[in-house]
Amino acid sequence: MTTLDYSTKIGSKRFSNPIFTASGCASSGQELSQFFPLTDLGAIVTKSIMTKPRTGRNTPRMAETPSGMLNSIGLQGPGIDAFLENDIPWLVDQKVKVIVSIAGETVEEYGVLSRRLRAVSGISAVEVNISCPNVENRGQVFACHPDTSVAVIEAVRRNIGGELPIVAKLSPDVTDIVEIAKSVVNAGVDGLALINTLLGMVIDVNTMKPKLAGKTGGLSGPAIRPVAVRAIYQVHQAFPNIPIVGMGGVSTGRDALELILAGASAVSIGTASFGNPNAAMLVKNQLSDLLIERGFKDFRDAIGFAHRGV
């Protein structure tokens, strides 16, 4: 029987397989646990948590688009206190690998969140969401500028201490994603998460008004996959040794393989879980079959394969 070493690494941390959930698409895990054992995931990436409880945006928050959807949730969440009290203990109890995603409105808030996480055991990494498009002010998207990106990452690094790998989540809505990646790599991140949603809009031609209450929203799903593949390819080419958690429209093993060949060390499943709660397990099984079919014995040999010999 052919065997595959399916494990992967982000910084100092090892994961049994490269299939993760995407932040904001698996809530805090309990909802999906009815459908498959969360321990079968490489890791669960939790919904971006902020310092305080947050109501989020008004409805409608969602519009389906061809092969995709727009969302404008506005980072609704319970705040770090309730999150550390309820959600993390449950996940740790279930022995699930957890990557905590954090988001702030100011550089200081990222520092505060990192300090809170430093003492928490059972976490495998922190994903720093500097790219949420659903904020009132576009100027607040830290990942749109190298200097603001660096300021956030430095605040996280100063406060988190120890071994916890730091992953910076970037936005594809920039002129040059390699330039942003370079700034956070130089600031010392252990990995990059690519890509967050793209800013979009749908206008209802009957009401003749934007369909979302927040007017604009983040586009996700299969429609954005080529953008993800391009972003991962460009960044991996520039920084072949920085692990990338790839995401954007992955719903099958074939899609995951595409991101891995471009340079992803792990793949997060987002919108696909809305259509199929078992999507992550489907991708995991299909991907391992595809890798074995192609003669890979170690998953990590496939990472960035599309760059070889070019």
Place this chain on the structure above:
Amino acid sequence: MIPHRINKSAVQISAEVISNKKFGPYHHMVFAVGEMAANSRPGNFVAIAIGDSQSAHILRRAFAVYRAIDKGPMGGSIELVIAPHGQGSTWLCSRTVGEFVDLIGPLGTAFGVPSSNANAMLIGGGYGSAPLFALAELLKNRGCRVDMVLGASTAAKIFAPLEGKRSVSSLTLTTDDGSAGIHGQISEAIPRLIREYKTEVIYSCGPMGMLSAIAKIAEDFDIAHQCSVEESMACGIGVCMTCVVPIKYESGIKMVRTCIDGPVMDAAEIIWDKKTVTDLLHS
């Protein structure tokens, strides 16, 4: 604290279409779902994937369960009443007997039943009346008086199947155009009917505007009101946060998921006024 298990009876299955009949502007569809039927309560819904795996429609559609039959000739079955008004529902209505659909259920909250027998009024707008018939049967078996009020824009759009009427003590129809029953909006008829039937609890299901109008009336009469809300859902299982409604929380507002904490909710908790919601969100 032991958190209650979210989606605790939900399963994902491939369900065979065992009947699909046109009923005026609606389709009445029956799916073989096996053991799932035994766990379905009036008010619950199912989420169905649209198209094949290559479909450009990547999200499920949610449908309230019209009836669940535990042990029928085809084993457990679930019945839905669907209005083909969008691409997803149109696709579903064109499935023929013998085809299979990817279905998750039962999902969401169910209608709560009073502990002692009470006079219940069940109010349904359009095809929103579907889940009320199973509820009527349940309430009748518990010894409640059940008065049903169904409204729609026009007579043809009222969904009131013959077999569904067995469990009700009275049935009142209203139409906006006067083509059947009382002429006018459903909510206009309610206060008089509440007095006439000495209603003690209201159950409602239909468009948000109608639910909001009934919530106001229930508040004026100071009677309990459970409503099944409609907010567009991307996942149906609690992971996306798109399906929320605003409820009163401490001194402010909280957004709760209608797929987990609903669709059946206490109408008195919901903040119905859009302007109040906007003000609270920006305060």
